[in-house]
Amino acid sequence: MARSKSGDDPSAKERILAAAEKLFAESGFDATPTSRIAEAARVPKGLVHYYFRRKSDLLTALVKRLPDQFIEPANVVVPGDVAASLRGLVAELDARLSDSRLLSHLLWREADTHKDVREALQARFQTIVHQVKAVIIAAGAGSIALADVDSAAGLFALAVSYRHSVARHPEDPPMMDREVEFIADALTLGAGAKT
Amino acid sequence: MARSKSGDDPSAKERILAAAEKLFAESGFDATPTSRIAEAARVPKGLVHYYFRRKSDLLTALVKRLPDQFIEPANVVVPGDVAASLRGLVAELDARLSDSRLLSHLLWREADTHKDVREALQARFQTIVHQVKAVIIAAGAGSIALADVDSAAGLFALAVSYRHSVARHPEDPPMMDREVEFIADALTLGAGAKT
Amino acid sequence: MARSKSGDDPSAKERILAAAEKLFAESGFDATPTSRIAEAARVPKGLVHYYFRRKSDLLTALVKRLPDQFIEPANVVVPGDVAASLRGLVAELDARLSDSRLLSHLLWREADTHKDVREALQARFQTIVHQVKAVIIAAGAGSIALADVDSAAGLFALAVSYRHSVARHPEDPPMMDREVEFIADALTLGAGAKT
Amino acid sequence: MARSKSGDDPSAKERILAAAEKLFAESGFDATPTSRIAEAARVPKGLVHYYFRRKSDLLTALVKRLPDQFIEPANVVVPGDVAASLRGLVAELDARLSDSRLLSHLLWREADTHKDVREALQARFQTIVHQVKAVIIAAGAGSIALADVDSAAGLFALAVSYRHSVARHPEDPPMMDREVEFIADALTLGAGAKT
DNA sequence: AATGAATGAGACTTCATTCAT
DNA sequence: AATGAATGAAGTCTCATTCAT
Numbered sequence: 104m105a106r107s108k109s110g111d112d113p114s115a116k117e118r119i120l121a122a123a124e125k126l127f128a129e130s131g132f133d134a135t136p137t138s139r140i141a142e143a144a145r146v147p148k149g150l151v152h153y154y155f156r157r158k159s160d161l162l163t164a165l166v167k168r169l170p171d172q173f174i175e176p177a178n179v180v181v182p183g184d185v186a187a188s189l190r191g192l193v194a195e196l197d198a199r200l201s202d203s204r205l206l207s208h209l210l211w212r213e214a215d216t217h218k219d220v221r222e223a224l225q226a227r228f229q230t231i232v233h234q235v236k237a238v239i240i241a242a243g244a245g246s247i248a249l250a251d252v253d254s255a256a257g258l259f260a261l262a263v264s265y266r267h268s269v270a271r272h273p274e275d276p277p278m279m280d281r282e283v284e285f286i287a288d289a290l291t292l293g294a295g296a297k298t
Numbered sequence: 299m300a301r302s303k304s305g306d307d308p309s310a311k312e313r314i315l316a317a318a319e320k321l322f323a324e325s326g327f328d329a330t331p332t333s334r335i336a337e338a339a340r341v342p343k344g345l346v347h348y349y350f351r352r353k354s355d356l357l358t359a360l361v362k363r364l365p366d367q368f369i370e371p372a373n374v375v376v377p378g379d380v381a382a383s384l385r386g387l388v389a390e391l392d393a394r395l396s397d398s399r400l401l402s403h404l405l406w407r408e409a410d411t412h413k414d415v416r417e418a419l420q421a422r423f424q425t426i427v428h429q430v431k432a433v434i435i436a437a438g439a440g441s442i443a444l445a446d447v448d449s450a451a452g453l454f455a456l457a458v459s460y461r462h463s464v465a466r467h468p469e470d471p472p473m474m475d476r477e478v479e480f481i482a483d484a485l486t487l488g489a490g491a492k493t
Numbered sequence: 494m495a496r497s498k499s500g501d502d503p504s505a506k507e508r509i510l511a512a513a514e515k516l517f518a519e520s521g522f523d524a525t526p527t528s529r530i531a532e533a534a535r536v537p538k539g540l541v542h543y544y545f546r547r548k549s550d551l552l553t554a555l556v557k558r559l560p561d562q563f564i565e566p567a568n569v570v571v572p573g574d575v576a577a578s579l580r581g582l583v584a585e586l587d588a589r590l591s592d593s594r595l596l597s598h599l600l601w602r603e604a605d606t607h608k609d610v611r612e613a614l615q616a617r618f619q620t621i622v623h624q625v626k627a628v629i630i631a632a633g634a635g636s637i638a639l640a641d642v643d644s645a646a647g648l649f650a651l652a653v654s655y656r657h658s659v660a661r662h663p664e665d666p667p668m669m670d671r672e673v674e675f676i677a678d679a680l681t682l683g684a685g686a687k688t
Numbered sequence: 689m690a691r692s693k694s695g696d697d698p699s700a701k702e703r704i705l706a707a708a709e710k711l712f713a714e715s716g717f718d719a720t721p722t723s724r725i726a727e728a729a730r731v732p733k734g735l736v737h738y739y740f741r742r743k744s745d746l747l748t749a750l751v752k753r754l755p756d757q758f759i760e761p762a763n764v765v766v767p768g769d770v771a772a773s774l775r776g777l778v779a780e781l782d783a784r785l786s787d788s789r790l791l792s793h794l795l796w797r798e799a800d801t802h803k804d805v806r807e808a809l810q811a812r813f814q815t816i817v818h819q820v821k822a823v824i825i826a827a828g829a830g831s832i833a834l835a836d837v838d839s840a841a842g843l844f845a846l847a848v849s850y851r852h853s854v855a856r857h858p859e860d861p862p863m864m865d866r867e868v869e870f871i872a873d874a875l876t877l878g879a880g881a882k883t
Numbered sequence: 884a885a886t887g888a889a890t891g892a893g894a895c896t897t898c899a900t901t902c903a904t
Numbered sequence: 905a906a907t908g909a910a911t912g913a914a915g916t917c918t919c920a921t922t923c924a925t
Contacts, residue, residue, distance in 0.1 A: 131328070133326075134328070134411070136897075136899085137898080137899065138898075138899095146906095147906075148907080149906065149907045149908055149909095150905095150907075152901085153907085156900085157899080157900085158898095215407060254477045254480040258477050258480070261456065281449045282452055282453050285446060285450065285453070286484075289480065289483070289487070292484070292487050332915080332917090333915080333916095341889090342889075342891065343890085344889070344890050344892090345888085347916080347917060348888075348889070352917080353915095520801075521718070524801070527919080527921090528919075536885095540884095540885065540886075542920080542921065543885065543886085548921090602797060605716060605797060606716050606719060641870060643866070644866045644869070644870035648847070648867050648870070648871075652843070671838070672842055675839035675840065675874065676843075676874075678874070679870065679873070679874030679877070700909095721893080723895095732910075732912065733912070734897095734898095734913090737896065738911085741897095742895085743894095743895070
């Protein structure tokens with residue numbers, strides 16, 4: 104009886120979080136009543152507030168579920184081939200972030216109103232920038248101008264973030280593999296080297 | 299005080315829109331009660347709904363106030379110098395968009411929930427992409443690979459949009475002139491030409 | 494210019510009343526905003542309140558437009574034939590009341606809330622009863638029991654009122670010629686005579 | 689006072705319905721704010737909307753409380769005496785409907801605006817017509833013309849409905865036993881038989 | 884006489900949150 | 905630990921009515 108509702112169902116708390124993530128992403132934080140979350144999670148309304156005293160605690164908990172992005176650069180670096188390395192990094196980030204696409208987008212939207220969320224997103228952005236730089240340097244050592252690395256990593260992180268967080272509507276400008284190629288090539292050719 | 303409501307004061311309707319823009323940008327659309335807008339605009343609560351029957355009409359009206367972005371490419375193109383041309387374009391767009399920074403940011407956030415807003419932003423994005431392409435082609439004719447223009451224009455527009463729409467918190471990664479330079483150089487050097 | 498909007502149009506005041514009658518009957522008094530009346534009457538909103546300071550004045554004015562129901566019994570009485578006389582009376586009332594069907598129904602509905610209206614309807618009902626009695630007596634003199642006249646006239650007036658005021662939905666039980674026939678026959682045959 | 693909310697008090701939900709019935713009947717549906725209902729029921733305003741999400745749900749719930757009118761014809765039929773049978777039926781209906789006089793009247797008034805209500809009233813009317821016919825046929829078998837039964841039942845049902853639904857003001861024409869007698873006699877005497 | 888901008892009271896409704904059980 | 909009834913604050917929106925012109 105203690106686990107009457109379990110079996111292999113995720114725990115009630117887990118179901119609540121999953122429902123919140125889905126509904127927040129669909130309709131926005133403010134437009135999603137906790138009652139609808141309870142309904143979607145198939146738990147009584149009271150339980151939502153039992154686990155998450157304030158509604159915003161749901162958002163905070165969701166932020167904590169953001170998957171870690173730490174990637175072993177070694178796994179994607181193809182020494183001497185920046186383009187291939189970046190392609191590998193894109194694939195790796197995609198795989199790792201695709202699970203949390205809804206979540207990323209939702210956080211992006213609520214970042215303004217919730218400090219928690221904003222900080223989490225900023226940290227995530229910085230993490231990506233650092234990883235990109237590490238990969239570029241590891242792959243391009245000797246063949247690229249270091250002066251370009253910051254610019255390229257910034258653009259790259261921007262593109263990836265945009266693709267995973269902001270651009271969610273089918274009509275949005277797709278974030279495009281050719282641009283990534285463009286950056287890689289530019290680096291290799293030493294664009295900006297003269298700067 | 300005798301002429302508090304007349305003289306050089308903007309009209310009540312204008313004050314309402316200005317207050318809405320400010321408050322929406324500060325706290326978000328949902329978190330801003332119309333009553334606070336009325337208060338900030340120094341008009342009675344009823345007048346807000348007299349001019350804007352539904353709250354979302356305020357957003358629609360705000361969208362219509364988005365300044366036109368049509369720029370005469372001729373004004374910024376420096377023939378033969380892509381970097382200078384893009385720098386000119388950035389300056390031009392900055393000047394034109396800086397007035398509506400709050401507005402852009404607010405719209406970006408509400409794009410998910412309001413179709414009007416989403417469409418306006420998408421149109422605006424496309425406009426910028428087209429202008430960038432026109433400038434690049436005009437400035438770089440003969441010296442750049444046309445195959446790169448789309449990639450470069452996409453990245454550039456993305457950067458500009460991001461800078462004007464998303465990055466608003468002082469802690470956000472600043473949108474960076476060096477990246478623009480990087481793109482220009484890459485184009486000139488023919489990055490991606492081999493694709 | 495004084496009659497700039499006239500021509501053969503009914504006066505603005507008249508148009509307002511007509512619009513009010515139609516809209517009140519369609520949606521009810523409370524559910525009809527004066528603004529919609531103004532719109533339907535093609536007059537500025539201010540004019541409605543200029544002519545009818547309070548909204549309820551519209552109802553009062555409408556009551557005053559109730560057509561007089563005074564019928565010359567002589568016109569419908571067929572001496573010696575009660576059935577024919579009642580049939581004539583029905584036709585006469587129908588002709589006279591059909592113009593005001595909307596109005597009757599509307600008044601019926603609002604009778605509870607507006608004393609004016611209630612009194613007008615009661616007066617109208619009494620008028621009809623009296624007329625029915627007069628017709629029956631004139632037509633049936635000698636051949637019917639006077640004791641029945643009140644009962645018959647009451648039923649008859651009830652049927653007519655119902656038909657003109659309450660039963661407006663197509664699905665409502667139609668008010669039925671056979672019943673009128675039934676009453677006439679009953680009178681002639683002396684139903685209730687033994688009472 | 690310690691048990692003000694418990695004991696033999698009807699439940700809060702019941703009190704709300706009772707208050708709504710009373711106030712709607714007194715002032716009409718539109719003119720009764722839910723806040724006044726809450727006040728009359730001695731419950732906080734929020735509770736009214738907790739039980740009845742929309743105000744119109746109150747009406748729907750009230751409709752469902754309409755007492756069933758199914759009467760065992762056997763209980764009122766006096767074989768061979770139509771008049772007595774109809775008198776019995778009137779008494780029976782009166783006893784059964786008198787509790788819901790306010791309710792009936794209120795529903796009648798709102799029938800135009802609320803489809804639910806209209807349908808309920810129409811069904812109720814048909815039920816009464818059928819019962820009247822059954823009683824007449826059972827009581828008058830052999831002694832009345834079947835051709836008259838429909839007319840008579842229609843008139844009778846009309847009178848009863850009117851009496852229970854419309855005529856509520858003391859000044860309204862009373863609904864009158866003599867009319868019922870009149871109908872019974874007419875049936876027995878074969879009024880309309882020649883039709 | 885006529886107009887429509889302006890006003891503010893108040894209605895319905897939603898919902899996060901509390902609390903007794 | 906869990907529940908769902910209960911609460912009341914707050915929001916959006918409608919509208920009759922007033923008033924300056």
